[in-house]
Amino acid sequence: MNRFKNNLTPYFFIMPAVILLSIFSFLPIIVSLGISFTDMNLRGLANWSTINFIGFDNFVQLFQDKVFLKSMGNTFIYVIIGVPMAVISSFVIAYLLKLVSDWMSTTFRVIYYIPSVTNIVAIAVVWSFLYNQEYGLFNYLLSLVNLDAIPWLEDPFIAKLSLIAMAVWKSNGVSMLIFLAALQSIPKMYYEAADIDGANRWQKLFKITLPSMSFATFFVVVTTLIGWLQFFEEPFVMTNGGPLNGTNSLALFIYQEGFQYSEFGYGAAASFVLFIIIILATLLQFKLRKSEDK
Amino acid sequence: MDLKNNFERAIVNTVLFIGGLLVSLPFVWMILSSLKNEREVLSIPPTLFPNAPTFEHYINLFTNLNFDVYLVNTLIIVFFSMVGLLLNTMAGYGFGKFQFKGKEIWFAVVLLTMMIPGQVTMIPTYLILNEAGLTNSMTGIILPGLIAAFNIFLIRQFMVTIPDDLIEAARLDGAGELYIFFKLIIPLAKPILAVQVILTFIGSWNSFLWPLIIANEERLYTLSVGLALLQDQNVSNYGLQMAGSTFMVVPVLIIFIIFQKHIVEGFNVSGIK
Structure with missing residues (x-):
């Protein structure tokens, strides 16, 4: 009896989570792959018999869809500008925090971390106000130094940069902590040896600090990259993808197709394109790291 | 990578302080603006502290x-x-x-x-x-x-x-x-x-x-x-x-x-x- 009970115990512990995970995370992957080859939409939702298998049509159509291509281009701009900025700013903050006294380091760590725990909708609402062309604080500050008002969210290109600036501001927290932990784990004697050899500060930074934390950097770059490829809430709340789709991202495109136009099959196909881009970008990072190690 | 003198320390502290100010600015502005009445929020030039704080x-x-x-x-x-x-x-x-x-x-x-x-x-x-x-x-x-x-x-x-x-x-x-x-x-x-x-x-x-x-x-x-x-x-x-x-x-x-x-x-x- 006891033996029988023991055999069931582990299942008792894992099953609630595993069942829910299977239904809401694992099964959807299969469903998604399935419907991305169909023309499923709102009509198909009501009556399954109207759904047709259309092969790769969705994927072919995606690459002729101007909005999709525009969203993809925007996403690449977000990644190319946003990822380096986010990684460098969190590294600089961590580097500076390491230099100052303990209480200052602790206090500013909390301050710099705060944006990443706050609600993205609230943040976006607040920043929309700051960015407002007429009443916003930013343009008022510019007017104090006699600069012209900037159309922060009204010009397609500037709007992208405005969203990036806000996202970088929000994203520093976790990366900063990872960098800080990595900085603290570098043995002091490396620096002492460098001092004896008469190395200057920049030599120490590039020859000791950065090489010693290559894994932390790699980890931060990969997670930041994946996060930025999924850029969604910022354009959703602040610009709704506009002006002229100038801030639309791939993730927002998938949301729009799926839930505003109810084109489930088409949206699912777009989500697989995004997934493949994420996998390729991650593999590329692993490859670059490998060649660096050699 | 310790700092050499007080001058450098002052610079690093200042940079961190300004950065901290930039990070907190949106929050401070949010809270202060939420206490201003509808007209004051849109006033140019903006006021820093609400003239007549309101919870309306x-x-x-x-x-x-x-x-x-x-x-x-x-x-x-x-x-x-x-x-x-x-x-x-x-x-x-x-x-x-x-x-x-x-x-x-x-x-x-x-x-x-x-x-x-x-x-x-x-x-x-x-x-x-x-x-x-x-x-x-x-x-x-x-x-x-x-x-x-x-x-x-x-x-x-x-x-x-x-x-x-x-x-x-x-x-x-x-x-x-x-x-x-x-x-x-x-x-x-x-x-x-x-x-x-x-x-x-x-x-x-x-x-x-x-x-x-x-x-x-x-x-x-x-x-x-x-x-x-x-x-x-x-x-x-x-x-x-x-x-x-x-x-x-x-x-x-x-x-x-x-x-x-x-x-x-x-x-x-x-x-x-």
């Missing part, structure tokens, strides 16, 4: 808008996310401390789902909930977010470090499996669970995308969905928008500042060098 926008949130409903819904989601955390902890314990048939396969499923971006599962999960008749219901909002594969993974990593002998000894003393889990394992896992409780609270308090997709009626809206609606409907009433944002942000700020030691210092980055 906050009262408005609850009398003319449905922030009371949003708040209750958000708290319901927070409560169930804690139930979800319990299920995650149970699974982490099961995977970390038991040998059983199919363990590798199930754990592979957990790891796999961890790597799938939310956008891929968004549409099919909606279709599955629709088949089950759970769209536009609280159950539909809660269920998909209950389990977090990454948390299971994290908790399992901790559970593995608990010595088997400890559990065996408790079994020999005649303790039941549930008793062991609640009276032995959970107290042992306190440090990691404390962080998880705080992060789960923050995450569910902020939950936005899934309630937005599932809820078609205002009675099911969470605070963040309600806030997005408020912004759409009161485009130029910035005082009200700032009050709504403050109401969302301040509870999290307070909780974070009280417990920041656990998050910022207990942040688990072991193995990352």
Whole structure:
């Protein structure tokens, strides 16, 4: 009896989570792959018999869809500008925090971390106000130094940069902590040896600090990259993808197709394109790291 | 990489201070603006401190808008996310401390789902909930977010470090499996669970995308969905928008500042060098 009970115990512990995970995370992957080859939409939702298998049509159509291509281009701009900025700013903050006294380091760590725990909708609402062309604080500050008002969210290109600036501001927290932990784990004697050899500060930074934390950097770059490829809430709340789709991202495109136009099959196909881009970008990072190690 | 003299120290401190100011500026502006009346918020040049501080926008949130409903819904989601955390902890314990048939396969499923971006599962999960008749219901909002594969993974990593002998000894003393889990394992896992409780609270308090997709009626809206609606409907009433944002942000700020030691210092980055 006891033996029988023991055999069931582990299942008792894992099953609630595993069942829910299977239904809401694992099964959807299969469903998604399935419907991305169909023309499923709102009509198909009501009556399954109207759904047709259309092969790769969705994927072919995606690459002729101007909005999709525009969203993809925007996403690449977000990644190319946003990822380096986010990684460098969190590294600089961590580097500076390491230099100052303990209480200052602790206090500013909390301050710099705060944006990443706050609600993205609230943040976006607040920043929309700051960015407002007429009443916003930013343009008022510019007017104090006699600069012209900037159309922060009204010009397609500037709007992208405005969203990036806000996202970088929000994203520093976790990366900063990872960098800080990595900085603290570098043995002091490396620096002492460098001092004896008469190395200057920049030599120490590039020859000791950065090489010693290559894994932390790699980890931060990969997670930041994946996060930025999924850029969604910022354009959703602040610009709704506009002006002229100038801030639309791939993730927002998938949301729009799926839930505003109810084109489930088409949206699912777009989500697989995004997934493949994420996998390729991650593999590329692993490859670059490998060649660096050699 | 120590600083050479007081001059350098002063520069680094100044840079950190200015950076800190830039980081806090949006929050300070949000709170100050939320206390200004409708005319003052839009005044040029803007005032820094409200001339006649008013709570009218906050009262408005609850009398003319449905922030009371949003708040209750958000708290319901927070409560169930804690139930979800319990299920995650149970699974982490099961995977970390038991040998059983199919363990590798199930754990592979957990790891796999961890790597799938939310956008891929968004549409099919909606279709599955629709088949089950759970769209536009609280159950539909809660269920998909209950389990977090990454948390299971994290908790399992901790559970593995608990010595088997400890559990065996408790079994020999005649303790039941549930008793062991609640009276032995959970107290042992306190440090990691404390962080998880705080992060789960923050995450569910902020939950936005899934309630937005599932809820078609205002009675099911969470605070963040309600806030997005408020912004759409009161485009130029910035005082009200700032009050709504403050109401969302301040509870999290307070909780974070009280417990920041656990998050910022207990942040688990072991193995990352």
